[in-house]
Amino acid sequence: MNCPNCLEKLLWGGEHSYDAHGLEGDGIVSNSSCANKECKVDVVVVYESIKSWQDELYEKIKDDKNYNTLK
16 A cells, blocks of 8 residues: 555554454454655554445345335
8 A cells, every 4th residue: 555645655553453443343443654754644444344334235225225115
């Protein structure tokens, strides 16, 4: 992954569980920083399991279908 500011390579800083950041569910929080010493960019990426994303989408679609049948 590259820095969004200067496009240098980002250095991996570590990965943490959702619990470590007060988040609910299962997932990983990854942090990186820019290799360029003149650039002060830190990047945090939150990874969520595809299963929970799919479940949320399914519930939304199901709710939309139920709403449309009530009209």
